[in-house]
Amino acid sequence: MKFAIQVNEGPYQHQASDTAFQFAKAAIENGHEIMRVFFYHDGVNNASSFTLPPQDDRHVVNNWASLDIKDADGNPELVVCVAAALRRGMLDESEATKNSIEGNNLHPAFRISGLGQLIEAGIQSDRLVVFGD
Amino acid sequence: MATTKKFMYLNRRSSFGTVYAIESLEVVLIAAAFEQDVSLAFIDDGVYQIVEGQNTDGIGMKNFSKTFHALGDYDINKLYVSKESLEERGLSESDIMPLVYEDEDDDWAEKSSIKVVSNDELKAIMSEQDVCLSF
Numbered sequence: 527m528k529f530a531i532q533v534n535e536g537p538y539q540h541q542a543s544d545t546a547f548q549f550a551k552a553a554i555e556n557g558h559e560i561m562r563v564f565f566y567h568d569g570v571n572n573a574s575s576f577t578l579p580p581q582d583d584r585h586v587v588n589n590w591a592s593l594d595i596k597d598a599d600g601n602p603e604l605v606v607c608v609a610a611a612l613r614r615g616m617l618d619e620s621e622a623t624k625n626s627i628e629g630n631n632l633h634p635a636f637r638i639s640g641l642g643q644l645i646e647a648g649i650q651s652d653r654l655v656v657f658g659d
Numbered sequence: 660m661a662t663t664k665k666f667m668y669l670n671r672r673s674s675f676g677t678v679y680a681i682e683s684l685e686v687v688l689i690a691a692a693f694e695q696d697v698s699l700a701f702i703d704d705g706v707y708q709i710v711e712g713q714n715t716d717g718i719g720m721k722n723f724s725k726t727f728h729a730l731g732d733y734d735i736n737k738l739y740v741s742k743e744s745l746e747e748r749g750l751s752e753s754d755i756m757p758l759v760y761e762d763e764d765d766d767w768a769e770k771s772s773i774k775v776v777s778n779d780e781l782k783a784i785m786s787e788q789d790v791c792l793s794f
Contacts, residue, residue, distance in 0.1 A: 566682065567682055568678075610682060645686075645690045645695070648664065649695065656791075658793075
């Protein structure tokens with residue numbers, strides 16, 4: 527089955543992202559496809575390359591990156607909503623440059639895009655599964 | 660993109676206090692461009708999102724409730740409101756903003772987009788959807 531996933535909560539504060547990751551991992555291991563994971567609301571914080579959990583804890587951001595979810599052309603399909611990301615200080619290099627801000631914190635396994643990507647995922651997948659409160 | 664699916668947006672939280680309500684509305688407005696069969700449901704505290712006469716002067720937040728009036732122009736005209744959720748909060752249909760659309764199949768007559776339904780009716784409508792996005 528072709529799944530799309532929406533993650534609505536941030537890492538470490540809420541279990542939604544961990545549960546979504548476990549779901550995605552299990553789905554892939556059982557031969558299903560995760561065509562896209564869309565991060566919205568505080569969920570955009572799951573993409574921060576500045577994340578540094580203590581060594582005895584799971585690394586939520588690296589967990590997502592380890593799934594290696596990409597399209598046929600090798601572009602990341604871990605997609606972060608641009609409007610939700612910018613208002614929470616989550617920037618890739620292009621947005622940082624465009625807004626004259628030093629530094630950027632989007633992990634390279636993710637990409638920033640618009641809400642249309644969420645709707646498209648709902649249309650193209652067999653199931654869209656939402657994780658969050 | 661020829662596929663048309665039934666999308667329902669479930670609004671379960673009040674307008675302010677958390678970001679879910681406004682970021683849900685942002686999704687709905689973007690979704691309008693995809694020509695899908697869109698409906699909205701307002702349940703639990705979500706019914707407060709469409710209460711008439713909201714005023715945010717004292718809290719420094721944008722009053723986005725006026726944006727709901729634009730939905731009719733985007734062919735989004737199925738706004739289901741839980742009867743039980745209204746009653747639990749001492750509200751009735753008369754407390755809700757008059758959200759309308761123009762029916763192109765009926766000489767552009769102005770009609771209400773608000774449909775107050777029981778939770779049982781809403782359950783049946785939800786079970787017909789292809790995609791439910793919950794906010």
